[in-house]
Amino acid sequence: MPLQEDYISDQDKYKVEHASVESYVDEDRDSSIIVNEFGHGQGSFMTAYFNIVCVVAGTGTLGLPHAFAQGGWLGILILMLAYAMSVYSGIVLIRCLYYKPGHRIHDFKEIGVAAFSWPGYIVSSCLHLLNLFGCPALYLVLAGGNMVILLKGTVGELTHAYWVIIWGVFLLIPSLVLKTLREVTAIAAIGALCTMIAVFIVMIESPMHRMEDPDNSGVIWSGFPSSLATIAFSFGGNNTYPHVEHALKKPHQWKWAVFAGLSTCTCLYFMTAVPAYWAFGKYAESPIYNSLPTGAGKTIAIIVMTIHVIFAIPIYTTSFSLEFEKFSRANEERLGRMGAWLARAVIRTCTMVILVILAIFVPYFDDFMGLIGALANCGLVFLLPILCHLWLNRQHKESHT
Numbered sequence: 001m002p003l004q005e006d007y008i009s010d011q012d013k014y015k016v017e018h019a020s021v022e023s024y025v026d027e028d029r030d031s032s033i034i035v036n037e038f039g040h041g042q043g044s045f046m047t048a049y050f051n052i053v054c055v056v057a058g059t060g061t062l063g064l065p066h067a068f069a070q071g072g073w074l075g076i077l078i079l080m081l082a083y084a085m086s087v088y089s090g091i092v093l094i095r096c097l098y099y100k101p102g103h104r105i106h107d108f109k110e111i112g113v114a115a116f117s118w119p120g121y122i123v124s125s126c127l128h129l130l131n132l133f134g135c136p137a138l139y140l141v142l143a144g145g146n147m148v149i150l151l152k153g154t155v156g157e158l159t160h161a162y163w164v165i166i167w168g169v170f171l172l173i174p175s176l177v178l179k180t181l182r183e184v185t186a187i188a189a190i191g192a193l194c195t196m197i198a199v200f201i202v203m204i205e206s207p208m209h210r211m212e213d214p215d216n217s218g219v220i221w222s223g224f225p226s227s228l229a230t231i232a233f234s235f236g237g238n239n240t241y242p243h244v245e246h247a248l249k250k251p252h253q254w255k256w257a258v259f260a261g262l263s264t265c266t267c268l269y270f271m272t273a274v275p276a277y278w279a280f281g282k283y284a285e286s287p288i289y290n291s292l293p294t295g296a297g298k299t300i301a302i303i304v305m306t307i308h309v310i311f312a313i314p315i316y317t318t319s320f321s322l323e324f325e326k327f328s329r330a331n332e333e334r335l336g337r338m339g340a341w342l343a344r345a346v347i348r349t350c351t352m353v354i355l356v357i358l359a360i361f362v363p364y365f366d367d368f369m370g371l372i373g374a375l376a377n378c379g380l381v382f383l384l385p386i387l388c389h390l391w392l393n394r395q396h397k398e399s400h401t
C-alpha cells in the first residue's frame with residue numbers, strides 16, 4: 001500500500017515524543033505545565049470556540065425553520081440527536097489525528113488513509129472537498145442574494161452574479177493576508193455575534209407575526225428526508241476541526257471548545273426553529289427572514305447574516321488552502337518567504353475563482369443546502385469519524401496483543 005506508506009512517512013515531521021493517544025487527548029492537565037507538542041499554534045480556547053460557532057452556526061439557523069416545516073415537530077428530537085452525535089464525532093475526530101503514539105496526522109483525508117487505506121482516502125477526499133467547496137459557495141450564493149434584496153431599487157442595484165464576483169474579489173484580501181486559522185479569530189468572533197443578533201430578531205418577530213393557521217404538524221413523513229438533510233448540514237464543520245485544533249496552544253482544551261461551541265449553536269437553532277415554525281408552520285421559508293414582514297427587523301437580519309457568511313468563508317478557504325499548500329509543499333523551507341507567499345497567493349486565488357463560479361451557477365439556497373447536507377455532512381459528521389475511530393482503536397488493540 002504505497003499511498004498509506006507515503007502518508008506515514010510524511011507524519012515523521014510531527015514526531016516530538018512518544019505519547020499515547022489517551023494521555024494526550026483525554027488527560028486534563030494544568031494549563032501552566034502544558035507543553036506545546038506536535039507544532040501547535042498560539043490560539044486560545046476562545047479562538048477554537050469562535051471558529052466553531054462561526055463555521056457551524058449561521059445558515060443552519062436560517063434553514064432549520066424550513067426543515068421543521070418539511071418534517072414537523074419531530075425535528076426537535078432529530079436536532080438533539082444530531083447535536084449529541086456531532087459533539088462525540090468532533091472529539092473522536094481529533095483523537096484519530098493522534099492514533100499513532102508520538103505522531104499527529106494532518107487532516108481528514110489522512111485519517112481516512114490511516115483507517116481504510118486507499119478506499120478511505122477516496123471516500124474522505126470526495127466528502128471533504130464537496131463540503132469545503134460546497135459550504136463557502138453556498139455562503140456566496142446567500143451573500144449575493146442578500147445584496148440584491150438590500151439594494152433593490154437603489155443606485156447600487158446589481159445582479160446576483162455581479163455581487164458574487166464583488167464579494168469574491170473582496171474576500172481575496174483576508175485569504176492572502178491571513179496565513180492560518182489563528183489569525184481569523186477576530187472575524188470569526190464578529191461572525192458569531194452577527195448570528196446571535198439575527199437569531200434574536202427572528203425569535204422576537206416570528207411570534208409577533210404568527211399566521212392564523214400555520215398548519216403545524218407533529219411529523220411529515222414525505223418531507224422528512226429533506227428535513228434530515230438540512231439538520232445534518234446545520235452541524236457541518238468537521239473538516240475544519242483539525243486545523244482549528246492545531247491552532248490551539250493548549251490542545252487538551254479541544255473537547256471543551258467543541259462542546260461549548262456546538263452547545264451554543266444548538267441553543268441558537270432552538271431559539272430560531274421553534275418560534276419560527278410555531279409562527280409560520282408549513283409556510284416557513286429558507287432563509288427564514290424571508291417569512292418576516294418588510295421592516296427594520298428583516299433588514300437588520302439580512303445585513304448581519306450577510307456579514308456572518310462573508311466572515312465564515314475565509315475559515316473554509318483557509319482550511320482548504322492549508323491542506324493544498326502542504327500537499328504541494330508550498331512552504332518557506334522549500335521556496336523561501338517570498339516564493340511561499342506567491343505560491344499561497346496563486347492557490348488561494350484559484351480557490352476563490354472556483355467558488356465564485358460555483359456560486360453563480362448554483363443560485364438555489366435551500367436545494368443546495370439539502371444537497372450538501374445529504375451528500376457530505378452526513379458522512380463527514382455522523383459516519384466517517386466514528387468508523388475511523390473504531391477501526392483505528394481496533395488496530396491499536398490488535399497490535400498490542
